[in-house]
Amino acid sequence: MPETPYHHQEIELKWSGRWSSDPQLYQAADDGAKPRYYVLEMLPYPSGRLHMGHVRNYSIGDTLARYQWMRGYDVMHPMGWDAFGLPAENAAIKNKRHPAEWTHSNVAHMKRQLQRLGFAYDWDREVNTCTPEYYRWNQWLFLRMMERGLAYRKTSLVNWCPECATVLANEQVENGCCWRHETTPVEQRERDQWFLRITHYAEQLLDDMAQIEAGWPSMVLTMQRNWIGRSEGTEVDFRLKGADENIRVFTTRVDTIYGATCVILAPEHPISKRLCTGELAATLKAMVDDQGRKDPENLVKEGFYTGHTAVNPYNGQEVPVWVGNFILWGYGTGAIMAVPAHDERDFEFCTKYGIPIVPVIRPVDGELAVNPTEAFTEYGIMANSAEWTGLTSAEGRKRMSEKAEKDGFGKASITYRLKDWGVSRQRYWGTPIPMVHCPACGVVPVPESDLPVVLPYEINITGAGRSPLENVESFVNTKCPRCGNDARRETDTMDTFVDSSWYFFRYVDPHNAQAPFSTATVTPWFPVDQYIGGVTHAILHLLYARFWCKVMRDIGIVSVDEPFKCLFTQGMVQLNGQTMSKSKGNIVDPDEMVVRFGADTCRLFTLFAAPPEKDMDWNESSVEGQYRFVSRVWRFVTRNIDAGSGSGSTDQRALRKLHQTIGKVTSDFENRWHFNTSIAALMELTNELYLCEAGLSASVRAECAEKLVLLLAPFAPFVSEELWEMMGRTGPLFKQPWPQFDAALAAENVIEIPVQIGGKVRSRILAAPDASQETLEQLALADMKIQALTAGNTVAKVVVVPGKLVSIVVK
RNA sequence: GCCCGGGUGGCGAAACUGGCAGACGCAACGGACUUAAAAUCCGUUGACCCGCGAGGGUCGUGCGGGUUCGAUCCCCGCCCCGGGCACCA
Numbered sequence: 001m002p003e004t005p006y007h008h009q010e011i012e013l014k015w016s017g018r019w020s021s022d023p024q025l026y027q028a029a030d031d032g033a034k035p036r037y038y039v040l041e042m043l044p045y046p047s048g049r050l051h052m053g054h055v056r057n058y059s060i061g062d063t064l065a066r067y068q069w070m071r072g073y074d075v076m077h078p079m080g081w082d083a084f085g086l087p088a089e090n091a092a093i094k095n096k097r098h099p100a101e102w103t104h105s106n107v108a109h110m111k112r113q114l115q116r117l118g119f120a121y122d123w124d125r126e127v128n129t130c131t132p133e134y135y136r137w138n139q140w141l142f143l144r145m146m147e148r149g150l151a152y153r154k155t156s157l158v159n160w161c162p163e164c165a166t167v168l169a170n171e172q173v174e175n176g177c178c179w180r181h182e183t184t185p186v187e188q189r190e191r192d193q194w195f196l197r198i199t200h201y202a203e204q205l206l207d208d209m210a211q212i213e214a215g216w217p218s219m220v221l222t223m224q225r226n227w228i229g230r231s232e233g234t235e236v237d238f239r240l241k242g243a244d245e246n247i248r249v250f251t252t253r254v255d256t257i258y259g260a261t262c263v264i265l266a267p268e269h270p271i272s273k274r275l276c277t278g279e280l281a282a283t284l285k286a287m288v289d290d291q292g293r294k295d296p297e298n299l300v301k302e303g304f305y306t307g308h309t310a311v312n313p314y315n316g317q318e319v320p321v322w323v324g325n326f327i328l329w330g331y332g333t334g335a336i337m338a339v340p341a342h343d344e345r346d347f348e349f350c351t352k353y354g355i356p357i358v359p360v361i362r363p364v365d366g367e368l369a370v371n372p373t374e375a376f377t378e379y380g381i382m383a384n385s386a387e388w389t390g391l392t393s394a395e396g397r398k399r400m401s402e403k404a405e406k407d408g409f410g411k412a413s414i415t416y417r418l419k420d421w422g423v424s425r426q427r428y429w430g431t432p433i434p435m436v437h438c439p440a441c442g443v444v445p446v447p448e449s450d451l452p453v454v455l456p457y458e459i460n461i462t463g464a465g466r467s468p469l470e471n472v473e474s475f476v477n478t479k480c481p482r483c484g485n486d487a488r489r490e491t492d493t494m495d496t497f498v499d500s501s502w503y504f505f506r507y508v509d510p511h512n513a514q515a516p517f518s519t520a521t522v523t524p525w526f527p528v529d530q531y532i533g534g535v536t537h538a539i540l541h542l543l544y545a546r547f548w549c550k551v552m553r554d555i556g557i558v559s560v561d562e563p564f565k566c567l568f569t570q571g572m573v574q575l576n577g578q579t580m581s582k583s584k585g586n587i588v589d590p591d592e593m594v595v596r597f598g599a600d601t602c603r604l605f606t607l608f609a610a611p612p613e614k615d616m617d618w619n620e621s622s623v624e625g626q627y628r629f630v631s632r633v634w635r636f637v638t639r640n641i642d643a644g645s646g647s648g649s650t651d652q653r654a655l656r657k658l659h660q661t662i663g664k665v666t667s668d669f670e671n672r673w674h675f676n677t678s679i680a681a682l683m684e685l686t687n688e689l690y691l692c693e694a695g696l697s698a699s700v701r702a703e704c705a706e707k708l709v710l711l712l713a714p715f716a717p718f719v720s721e722e723l724w725e726m727m728g729r730t731g732p733l734f735k736q737p738w739p740q741f742d743a744a745l746a747a748e749n750v751i752e753i754p755v756q757i758g759g760k761v762r763s764r765i766l767a768a769p770d771a772s773q774e775t776l777e778q779l780a781l782a783d784m785k786i787q788a789l790t791a792g793n794t795v796a797k798v799v800v801v802p803g804k805l806v807s808i809v810v811k
Numbered sequence: 812g813c814c815c816g817g818g819u820g821g822c823g824a825a826a827c828u829g830g831c832a833g834a835c836g837c838a839a840c841g842g843a844c845u846u847a848a849a850a851u852c853c854g855u856u857g858a859c860c861c862g863c864g865a866g867g868g869u870c871g872u873g874c875g876g877g878u879u880c881g882a883u884c885c886c887c888g889c890c891c892c893g894g895g896c897a898c899c900a
Contacts, residue, residue: 219815223895226814231899251900264900299898331899338900345898417899535894572894608836609823614816615893622823622837629836635851667827677825680835687835690852754831759881761831799880805830809880 003639006631008598012118012718016599020115025732026122028076030524037073038525039065040504040564042533042541043080043127046106047087050113051587052573052606052618053534059603060570060612060673061532062119066714067669069120070738076525077120078507080127081107084135084496088429089468092461099429100457103130113590117599118717120734125510129499134506135431136452137516138498141548142434143445144555150197151423153443157268157329158422160189165426188291194433194492195420198547202228202416205546208561215566217613220538227539229417234401235333236410238263238310240271241318247271247310250332250415253342254404255396258385259360260337261350263310264303264322267291268329275306275321287325301326301349312337313409314400315386324349332415340375347375360384361393421544423495426467428459430493438480438487447481453489467491500541501548504528504563519557526558527565535569542567568673571615573606588618600716601627607675607715629679630719632686633712636693637705637723643698650695654688654704659746661685662739665711675715682711707739755780756807762789765806773800780806 019025028036041061044054065077081103088099095102107128114121127134145151163184198205206228209221233252240247247263265272267287276284283304303324310321319337326345327336340350341359350357361380362368368383369376379393388396404410424433432453434446446453456475461468469475469491480487502516508525509517533541545563552558575588593602604626610616664681668674689704696704706727713720713733724733748769753776755763763785767776777798780786786808793810800806 219895222815226896229896229899233900249900253900301898326898326900328899333900336900343900345900348898415899538895574893611824616823619823619837625836631851671827674825674827676823677827677835680825683835752831756830756881759879764831797880799830801830805881807830807880 003635006634006719008600008627008630008719009595011722012116012598012600015718015721016115016118019118019120020123023124026077026120027124028122029074030076031074032524034072034074036076036525036529037068038076038528038530039068040507040528040531041079042531042537043082043500043503044110045082045085045087046103046110048106048109049587049589049591050110050117052590055117055590055602056573056606056612056616057533057570058114058117058119059606060568060675061530062717063603063607063675063714064530064532064669064673065120066717066734067738069734070710070714070736072737076125076508077122078125078127078504078510079114079119079121079123080125080503080507081110081129082496082500082503083107083128083130084430084493084499086427086429089427089461098457098459099461100130103429116594117590117603120717125507127503127506127510129496129503130429132452132454133513134503135455135499137506138431138494139434139446139451139453140448140516141502141552141555142494142498143448143451145196145551146445148551148554150200150551151194152197153192153194155190155192156422157188158191158193160187162187188288191424193422194424195422196547198421198544199416199418201547201550202230202418204550204561205543206230208546208550211562212565212567215564217535217567217569220535220542220567220569223538224543227418227543231415231417233332233413233415234397234404234410235413236337236404237313238319238337239313240321241309241311243308245271246409247321247335248333248410249335249337250413251337251339253339253393253397254400255382255385255388255391255393256339256342256360257312257314257337257400258382258388259339259341259358260312260317260319261340261356261358262320262322262338264324264327264336264338264349265306266327266329266334267323267325269323269327269334271335272306272323275308276323280304280306284323287323290325291329299326301345301352303349303353305353313404313407320355322353330419331417341369341372342375342377344375344377358384364392421495421497421547423498424492425495426491427493428455428461428468430496431455431498432469433490433492433494435490436478436480436487437490438483438485440485441480441482441487443490444480444482444487450481455493467493469493497540497544501544502552504531504545505552505558516557519559523559526560527562530566530568531564532568532570534572536572538569568613570612571610573616573618575618593620593623597623597627598630598718600630600719604630604679604715608679609676611672611674611676613673629683629686630716632690633682633708634719634723636686636689637709638726640693640701640705641727643701645698646693646695646701648695648697648700650692651697651700654692654696654700655745656748657685657688657692658704658707659742661711662707662741663743663746666738666741679715682708682715685711709733710736710739751803753780753803754805755783755786756805757786757789757810759807762786769803771802773802776800776802776806780808 039061041057065075069075083103088103091097091102092099129135142151161184206225213221231252233250234254235248235250236254237246237248249263267284272284301324303322306321306323308321309318311318338346338350340346340355340357342361357372359369359372360383361376362383363380382388382391382396388400401412432455434451434453436444436446438444456472459468459472476489476491478487478489505517505522509521512518549558549563550561553561590602601623605623608626661681665678668678685708709720709723721733750766751769752764753767754761755765763783765779765783767779777800790810795808796811797809798806
């Protein structure tokens with residue numbers, strides 16, 4: 001058959017039409033006949049259009065999914081929409097479109113884009129988090145958490161972004177500014193908020209890392225570990241002199257307490273307020289107001305003496321009580337003992353204000369410092385510490401904690417940097433928190449039978465500070481579920497990180513109307529075999545999802561401790577070294593490339609440009625190379641369908657390259673997903689086949705064409721499927737068995753071995769790949785060039801690495 | 812400041828982690844085909860030096876040292892780029 005021209009548009013439209021009209025095509029059988037494999041990619045926010053970061057993420061996932069199908073797995077490969085969130089409301093304000101309408105039209109468009117790119121999703125499992133069918137289960141789970149004391153309400157100082165007019169989680173504050181508005185400083189406001197008690201799981205979140213260590217990038221686990229910030233120490237009460245009150249401090253270095261020369265309170269500490277009367281009250285207030293706006297880059301430590309003193313319980317010494325702007329109210333007890341001799345920050349503070357510096361720890365092999373010029377922060381030997389003198393820091397910490405506990409003025413304690421998750425948002429486009437405020441009964445949960453609490457459609461979104469829901473009377477006015485009298489609905493909605501914390505469970509049982517999912521249905525698919533997404537979610541989303549999984553396990557509806565066995569974090573797609581983002585206006589849309597070159601080329605291009613975990617700078621200049629490659633495969637295969645036979649003189653050469661390629665591509669899939677080198681190997685194979693073509697026998701010609709198409713299938717599904725059909729084969733290509741590697745066929749008859757003298761390559765010898773050390777040494781020493789170069793010298797040593805090289809050392 | 816990544820031709824990158832540096836692709840150049848161009852096919856292409864030539868030599872993986880027969884890879888000390896954390900007591 002003569003070769004035919006490659007018309008990507010025609011071929012791709014044909015197949016994407018067929019594929020999307022067959023809803024069963026990519027369904028998992030879920031009958032246990034084959035081993036299961038769950039490929040999960042982070043679901044997109046429906047912002048309007050796909051960007052190249054999505055294309056990259058989903059190309060990686062789809063390539064893996066198709067490979068696993070070919071390897072014989074029963075693959076689950078779903079997709080959905082993280083559809084609640086702020087941009088929908090911003091669009092509502094700006095374009096006068098309803099958030100629901102805006103979201104749904106974005107979803108429709110992006111779904112078409114995904115289908116056009118040929119991603120093999122089971123759309124029957126599509127999950128859209130802004131539908132009542134989904135978010136009612138957020139509410140249901142919230143009630144379960146409430147019952148277990150994991151969801152609670154408390155008044156607290158919260159981060160407030162004036163731009164968003166909403167509360168931000170600590171995780172959404174970056175450098176004191178809003179994560180969306182990087183130049184808007186966050187303010188502190190007092191509000192009643194809903195919280196989820198993630199701190200209750202802090203220890204498990206750390207411990208269970210052991211279960212996923214093998215499959216997760218260590219960097220992500222490290223980041224989470226730092227975020228949780230576990231710290232072992234001691235809480236100690238300093239009695240406030242002249243008052244029946246203690247100041248409790250947290251320290252990791254109780255062994256230094258004989259060097260404590262003052263106590264410092266956070267400005268927000270209730271005791272600060274009580275101690276600062278008269279003129280000091282104004283000073284304190286100014287400092288509190290300043291806290292939310294502090295620029296961590298160049299904050300100057302400031303403080304003032306309250307005029308009060310407190311007593312060190314270990315030695316009875318009286319120390320002054322200060323207030324300091326660098327003491328965090330949200331960490332530990334919000335108060336510290338300052339030991340300037342052994343803590344850099346205390347040193348800086350006490351030096352500035354002339355507070356004494358008393359060294360009490362000496363280096364293990366040195367003397368106690370006199371008038372130190374910097375803090376000695378290492379562990380050492382205790383000095384000037386009464387009966388503890390001479391102990392090591394470690395011993396001191398342990399025994400002094402025991403003493404505090406025994407005498408009732410403190411205890412050993414573990415503190416976390418992690419804080420409870422504030423989930424309240426004063427926003428319309430989110431899951432309503434299923435609570436009612438009754439004047440008589442207080443906060444009352446909505447009964448399960450009344451779920452879902454549906455978000456009202458009629459809404460006027462203005463962007464003003466109050467939550468839009470507060471103005472919807474039909475929503476707000478309700479009856480108390482307990483006493484039946486008039487009551488008001490909670491108008492806060494949930495953080496959208498709630499939605500993405502469990503959607504991957506819903507995928508497995510997406511139409512369940514009785515429960516978030518059936519435990520029996522879900523269990524065989526968990527943990528997820530492979531989760532793929534951006535490293536930007538290393539802390540927030542992935543930590544919340546892990547937490548949520550443990551909660552669901554404790555509720556009894558999930559059987560695993562950890563949701564994701566393996567995690568792959570792909571690199572970012574950048575443009576001129578900058579992250580692509582809407583605000584920077586440097587989004588690249590895939591549509592144009594798909595029209596010009598086709599989805600196959602687009603996918604190959606994103607995979608070829610760099611290994612998947614590496615950041616890549618978007619530069620389209622090499623995209624034509626991928627198009628050329630696809631075209632070359634196309635021409636080779638089409639012109640060799642039922643082609644005449646050659647002599648067979650190049651059969652061995654072609655088969656060798658074919659099997660080397662099978663080996664290479666397979667090992668890339670199994671070990672490291674460096675698809676750039678897999679695609680390079682397929683190019684090499686294609687190049688070799690062009691050179692061998694004339695001499696190929698009919699059977700080898702057909703075999704090479706067929707295997708080439710199979711190997712290409714996970715990367716470029718459209719052209720592969722079309723060629724498969726043209727070869728007269730039936731059945732979807734992604735269900736065909738992956739080609740078998742044959743080591744004997746891949747082996748070279750003879751290889752070239754470099755011979756070095758003094759580490760420099762001086763000659764090359766030909767030898768069998770399995771030639772022995774002795775043979776190689778003899779061949780090398782017998783080589784003419786080597787003989788010439790070694791003449792007159794003594795060969796001191798010969799290093800032979802079989803199959804690799806010979807290295808000769810001369811004197 | 813601390814913790815991770817990373818620095819290789821004109822460009823994206825390989826070298827599976829101690830064994831031929833630069834696979835594959837882009838760009839560039841040459842040849843074939845063509846009236847011509849495009850497309851296609853076949854080649855060349857790290858830098859410098861010697862040679863008419865086949866060929867040979869020196870240098871070369873951010874910089875400076877070290878270990879080794881041999882270092883892009885390991886060790887020590889720097890420089891630059893990207894990311895995370897940043898008064899966490």
